[in-house]
Amino acid sequence: MYESRKIRLIWIALFFCHCVHxxxxxxxxxxxxxxxxxxxxxxLKEKCYGCHGNDETxxxxxxxxxxxxxxxxxxxxxxxxxxxxxPLESPLYLAxxxxxxxxxxxPPKSGDKLSExxxxxxxxxxxxxxxxxxxxxxxxxxKVQDPWSVDDGIVVKSKGALDKDxxxxxxxxxxLWAYQPVRKPEVAASDVNPIDxxxxxxxxxxxxxxxxxxxxxLIRRATFDLIGLPPTPEEIKEFEADAASDAVSFSRxxxxxxxSPHYGEQWARHWLDVVRYADTSGFANDFERGNAWRxxxxxxxxxxxxxxxxxxxxxxxAGDELFDSQAVKAFPNSELIIxxxxxxxxxxxxxxxxxxxxxxxxxxDDVTNSVGETFLSHSLQCARCHDHKFDPVPTHDYYSIQAxxxxxxxxxxxxxxxxxxxxxxxxxxxxxxARQQQMTEELERLNKIQLAAASEWFTTKKVDRTAWDKxxxxxxxxPKFTAVRNKLLKSDGEELVPPKGVGFTAQEFGGERVARxxxxxxxxxxxxxxxxxxxxxNGKTLQRNAVYSPVRVPLKPMDEGELEQSAILTGGDPFSxxxxxxxxxxxxxxxxxxxxPKDFVDHPLGRRLSLATWIxxxxxxxxxxxxxxxxWQWHFGQPIAGNPNNFGSTGKRPTxxxxxDWLAATFVEDDWSIKSMHRRIMSSSAxxxxxxxxxxxxxxxxxxxxxYAVFRPRRLSAEEMRDAMLRVSGELNDAIGGIPNRPEIxxxxxxxxxxxxxxxxxxxxxxxxxxxxHRRSLYALRVRGLRDPFMEVFNEPAPDFSCEGRExxxxxxxxxxxxxxxxxxxxxxxxxxxxxxxxxxxxQVVEQLFALAYGRKPHPKEISIVVEHWQEAISNPAxxxxxxxxxxxxxxxxxxxxxTGEKFSFVESLYAYKDFVPDxxxxxxxxxxxxxxxxxxxxxxxxxxxxxx
Numbered sequence: 001m002y003e004s005r006k007i008r009l010i011w012i013a014l015f016f017c018h019c020v021h022x023x024x025x026x027x028x029x030x031x032x033x034x035x036x037x038x039x040x041x042x043x044l045k046e047k048c049y050g051c052h053g054n055d056e057t058x059x060x061x062x063x064x065x066x067x068x069x070x071x072x073x074x075x076x077x078x079x080x081x082x083x084x085x086x087p088l089e090s091p092l093y094l095a096x097x098x099x100x101x102x103x104x105x106x107p108p109k110s111g112d113k114l115s116e117x118x119x120x121x122x123x124x125x126x127x128x129x130x131x132x133x134x135x136x137x138x139x140x141x142x143k144v145q146d147p148w149s150v151d152d153g154i155v156v157k158s159k160g161a162l163d164k165d166x167x168x169x170x171x172x173x174x175x176l177w178a179y180q181p182v183r184k185p186e187v188a189a190s191d192v193n194p195i196d197x198x199x200x201x202x203x204x205x206x207x208x209x210x211x212x213x214x215x216x217x218l219i220r221r222a223t224f225d226l227i228g229l230p231p232t233p234e235e236i237k238e239f240e241a242d243a244a245s246d247a248v249s250f251s252r253x254x255x256x257x258x259x260s261p262h263y264g265e266q267w268a269r270h271w272l273d274v275v276r277y278a279d280t281s282g283f284a285n286d287f288e289r290g291n292a293w294r295x296x297x298x299x300x301x302x303x304x305x306x307x308x309x310x311x312x313x314x315x316x317x318a319g320d321e322l323f324d325s326q327a328v329k330a331f332p333n334s335e336l337i338i339x340x341x342x343x344x345x346x347x348x349x350x351x352x353x354x355x356x357x358x359x360x361x362x363x364x365d366d367v368t369n370s371v372g373e374t375f376l377s378h379s380l381q382c383a384r385c386h387d388h389k390f391d392p393v394p395t396h397d398y399y400s401i402q403a404x405x406x407x408x409x410x411x412x413x414x415x416x417x418x419x420x421x422x423x424x425x426x427x428x429x430x431x432x433x434a435r436q437q438q439m440t441e442e443l444e445r446l447n448k449i450q451l452a453a454a455s456e457w458f459t460t461k462k463v464d465r466t467a468w469d470k471x472x473x474x475x476x477x478x479p480k481f482t483a484v485r486n487k488l489l490k491s492d493g494e495e496l497v498p499p500k501g502v503g504f505t506a507q508e509f510g511g512e513r514v515a516r517x518x519x520x521x522x523x524x525x526x527x528x529x530x531x532x533x534x535x536x537x538n539g540k541t542l543q544r545n546a547v548y549s550p551v552r553v554p555l556k557p558m559d560e561g562e563l564e565q566s567a568i569l570t571g572g573d574p575f576s577x578x579x580x581x582x583x584x585x586x587x588x589x590x591x592x593x594x595x596x597p598k599d600f601v602d603h604p605l606g607r608r609l610s611l612a613t614w615i616x617x618x619x620x621x622x623x624x625x626x627x628x629x630x631x632w633q634w635h636f637g638q639p640i641a642g643n644p645n646n647f648g649s650t651g652k653r654p655t656x657x658x659x660x661d662w663l664a665a666t667f668v669e670d671d672w673s674i675k676s677m678h679r680r681i682m683s684s685s686a687x688x689x690x691x692x693x694x695x696x697x698x699x700x701x702x703x704x705x706x707x708y709a710v711f712r713p714r715r716l717s718a719e720e721m722r723d724a725m726l727r728v729s730g731e732l733n734d735a736i737g738g739i740p741n742r743p744e745i746x747x748x749x750x751x752x753x754x755x756x757x758x759x760x761x762x763x764x765x766x767x768x769x770x771x772x773x774h775r776r777s778l779y780a781l782r783v784r785g786l787r788d789p790f791m792e793v794f795n796e797p798a799p800d801f802s803c804e805g806r807e808x809x810x811x812x813x814x815x816x817x818x819x820x821x822x823x824x825x826x827x828x829x830x831x832x833x834x835x836x837x838x839x840x841x842x843x844q845v846v847e848q849l850f851a852l853a854y855g856r857k858p859h860p861k862e863i864s865i866v867v868e869h870w871q872e873a874i875s876n877p878a879x880x881x882x883x884x885x886x887x888x889x890x891x892x893x894x895x896x897x898x899x900t901g902e903k904f905s906f907v908e909s910l911y912a913y914k915d916f917v918p919d920x921x922x923x924x925x926x927x928x929x930x931x932x933x934x935x936x937x938x939x940x941x942x943x944x945x946x947x948x949x
Contacts, residue, residue, distance in 0.1 A: 032131030037141035040125045042170070043118050047107055068132040087126035096122060171392060175649030177657065178377070178641075179392075179592045182621045184665035185658045195684040198659040199708050207703075208695040210710040212688050215240045216855055217949055219253055221711075222682060224948045225635055226257040228266035228720050228776075229727050233851040247683070254682050258675050261736050264304030265778050267674075269719060270634050271299050272778075273806070274374055274645075275345045278799035279740050282347030282784035286756045290527030290550070291412060292534050295341025296778070297421060297737040309627055309672040310616035313375055316342035317612035320413070320537055321605065334415040338533045342374075343367055344410060347784060347800050351758075352546040360541065361574040363410070368402045373802050375615050377626035377647040378586075385572040391648040392588035395568050400584035403566035404611040407538045407604040409557070412550040415533035422738035425772065429529045431911045436522050438909075443515040446508055450481035453503020463496060482516070500899060510897040510904030517759035523549045528739050538605050540564075548757075563604065583607045585614050595619040622647060624664035629654075631677050632663065633805060635687065637714045638705070645804035655706065687711070691949045713949045715808060718794035719777035725824065725940055728852045729831040731774045731919075740781035742766045742912075743773045744823065745788045751891055754785055760893055761785070765912040770919055790817045819941050826919045828936035832929045833920060835936075842867045845932065853939045866935055873931035881923050881930075887913040 044053075044065060051060040063075030071081045071092070081092045094103035096114050107113060114122070125131070133141065187194040213221065219239045223231040231239075242249040257263060277296055280286045302312050314322065319336035346366040350359040365384055372380035382388045383398035417423060451472075458465040471484045488497045501509045527550050539557025541564055554560065567577035583600045590596050596617055601610045615623050625647065633639035640660045642652025654660045663677070670676040681687055686708040693710050705712045716724060726732035743766060744750075750764035764786060767773045780788070784799055793813045797803035818824050831852075839845045846866045850858040858866070873879055891908045922930050939945055 033133040036131050039121050178647035182661050182664045193684045207707050207709050210690040210693040213690045227260050227262035230724050236855045264300040267303040268299040273803040276799045278782040278784050280783045283349045285349040286785040287524045290524050291532050294338045294533050298338045306675045313616040314612040315339035318609035321609040337413050337415040337535050340536050341534045343536050344534045350547045357574050364402050373645040376622040379646050399568050399581045403583040404607040406564040406566045408536050409539050411553045412532040413535040416531050425739050426529050439515045439518050446512045447481050450503050454498040457498040506902035507904045514759050517757045520548050521757045618668045628663040628667050637712045716946050718791040718796040722777050725827040726774050729827045730834045731830050733771045733775045741775045741779050742781050749789050765910050768912050768915040769917050793817050829933040830920050831936045832932035854944050874927050879930050
């Protein structure tokens with residue numbers, strides 16, 4: 001019995017060992033399959049399937065890599081791609097090692113080669129048996145979490161993501177730098193500005209540093225940076241004479257400039273570049289947005305008041321929701337409505353020539369991407385049709401953000417004028433009213449012709465006119481032929497009403513369209529003088545096929561129309577909705593920053609405020625890094641992170657990431673104060689350094705500027721150049737805010753025909769008075785379809801797209817504009833007259849010229865050269881009085897009437913030229929002044945005038 005019991009125990013032990021071995025073997029197989037599914041297959045799909053697996057009709061080299069069987073069959077060479085007995089001699093492995101002496105390198109392009117981690121992953125897979133599970137098994141394994149650490153990147157998980165490939169996609173950690181929480185680096189307390197300390201940490205140890213700029217250079221640099229104008233000779237003299245230390249004296253200059261009302265004008269210009277400010281709507285229907293100027297002035301006030309940036313965000317995204325909820329009592333109600341003009345800055349139109357749903361979706365796509373670029377430095381539009389290819393932004397997140405705007409509707413809302421708003425210049429409304437009256441009278445004249453012709457038509461055609469007479473009787477005192485006809489067409493049909501052009505010649509047919517459409521266009525222009533703001537409201541989407549006049553808020557916005565249900569749009573097509581989504585945010589960002597808000601309002605009201613609260617949260621790293629990066633760029637001419645609108649993987653990485661984080665963290669600690677950030681940046685040695693350096697060490701200019709070893713000089717922007725000439729010549733009207741003005745522009749550009757609202761837009765007619773024309777360039781009417789050639793050639797950005805940074809070009813047309821252009825000649829003549837009036841001797845004139853233009857005294861040789869040339873120019877025949885060019889009083893427009901195809905013409909009256917007061921003319925001054933004007937023109941074209949050093 002004992003022996004048999006022993007035998008049973010041995011059998012049990014053997015059976016247990018067999019089970020354990022089988023279990024271990026099973027676990028090993030499962031682990032190998034999981035390793036293939038999670039680590040190997042993604043590499044094959046990304047690096048190999050493009051040539052060896054995506055299209056059966058185009059398998060390169062005959063090698064299909066979509067299964068183990070096809071890999072073992074090999075390609076055209078006939079050799080198996082995997083050697084089971086000697087896996088590390090497999091052609092597959094030898095190819096990815098890229099040793100051409102052993103095997104042809106794969107992938108063939110060196111830029112596509114596998115990373116070291118990828119190669120090690122393939123090696124590990126081959127060495128462990130090359131497991132390749134079935135397709136059904138792969139589907140099961142897709143649900144299992146990857147148990148291995150990721151060496152070649154990080155996996156971003158998305159709460160609610162739909163695409164499993166996206167959900168488990170690996171990203172290079174360095175490409176997600178902007179998603180990481182802001183970590184303020186510790187900077188040891190010392191006399192060194194933390195900015196300089198952090199810059200030096202990234203600079204080469206032997207990089208030479210430029211000495212501090214002299215006081216004249218520094219005040220000119222700071223004055224242009226903060227107010228966009230040159231310093232006066234008196235301001236320069238006071239700074240140079242200040243006995244206080246350089247640091248104390250310069251801080252006084254900075255404080256004075258930050259307190260200037262012109263500070264807001266200069267920094268609003270930067271912001272308006274980003275948000276695409278314009279006074280017209282763009283596209284083919286480029287009608288005026290009469291009250292867009294109120295948003296522009298809101299931005300000026302926000303910078304002047306040093307409005308907290310987080311509040312600035314909330315007001316622009318959801319000012320109307322703050323107003324409606326009365327959650328913010330400290331701000332005037334109109335200000336909150338005006339602020340939402342940000343959401344209306346994109347080009348937009350809705351005409352009878354397009355589908356309303358497409359126009360609506362165009363707005364939603366535009367505003368979604370604009371919010372991303374402006375506040376988060378993150379372009380979102382790539383995720384409109386598919387998951388973002390490079391960043392962790394799936395279509396689910398894109399449409400979740402867009403859902404925040406699903407109930408946002410466009411309207412011009414009532415908003416009382418605020419006491420601080422400049423309402424001067426409203427008298428020019430009389431010009432528009434006169435044109436309106438003229439067009440109305442012309443339309444009434446043509447209406448009478450058609451009504452008479454209609455009566456004759458009924459008699460000739462012997463058609464029952466009962467319905468026609470009834471419609472006329474029920475219309476207003478002045479029945480409109482077009483209105484009556486359109487009304488009857490809906491029920492009676494065209495054969496019972498007179499044809500569209502009855503009684504008209506081709507000329508009258510075209511004239512009727514010009515007058516009728518012109519009256520529609522004037523409604524938009526007249527809006528400029530009324531207490532309305534370009535704004536939005538929350539409500540259902542009304543059925544509109546076209547917009548012919550400014551839209552108002554319905555009495556009950558939630559009662560009529562469609563309550564839009566947001567969904568993922570297949571291919572971005574509004575007619576192909578997929579899975580429904582709710583308002584939400586960038587899920588990947590929240591995964592890195594769990595302190596960000598997670599709960600979003602799903603109610604039709606308050607969605608944008610939830611989004612604004614998330615964006616303006618102090619722990620949102622994209623928001624804080626974005627704004628300090630922009631401020632830095634606008635001071636130094638180069639950002640820390642190279643693409644201020646794109647912090648994604650395709651954007652340039654930060655050159656000084658620790659500095660960027662220090663600025664972002666400090667910005668929040670300083671209560672989101674932009675003026676405090678100015679003070680910190682401008683107090684650094686990096687900002688106060690000279691542009692030039694004497695060094696025997698070999699460094700390129702680009703290297704020195706990249707490390708901030710020298711200050712990077714910049715050319716004045718187009719606006720700064722024009723404003724500086726006006727300031728120096730004494731012509732500048734420096735009033736703050738108000739309706740747009742119209743300076744003189746190239747006459748050929750001003751008079752060119754331009755279509756809008758189905759007819760001709762008005763020609764560009766400058767303001768009648770010099771004081772109206774010579775306001776700062778910020779206030780010039782910005783027409784999307786008509787650019788000022790001077791501004792355009794000097795790189796003013798077009799307002800259709802967000803401008804993250806102005807490019808600098810040097811091209812020949814700039815010479816024609818600055819040296820030969822009428823505007824610069826007029827400024828030079830005005831400056832010459834001013835100098836001669838205020839000075840007695842030739843030398844005094846030259847000294848005053850240099851003081852105004854350059855902020856310094858001329859050298860004796862410069863005085864000698866200028867005076868000598870001046871005297872020669874007085875007697876030069878070229879100094880003769882040029883012929884005076886009288887402005888046009890009217891323009892004859894030729895067109896083709898679209899209904900008849902016949903030609904017609906009409907006369908456009910250039911109303912403002914009737915009262916036009918030209919600038920100072922050469923005929924009004926003597927030859928000495930005209931000769932001096934040539935010298936002033938040269939000064940305006942000199943590098944010392946148009947560059948900031």
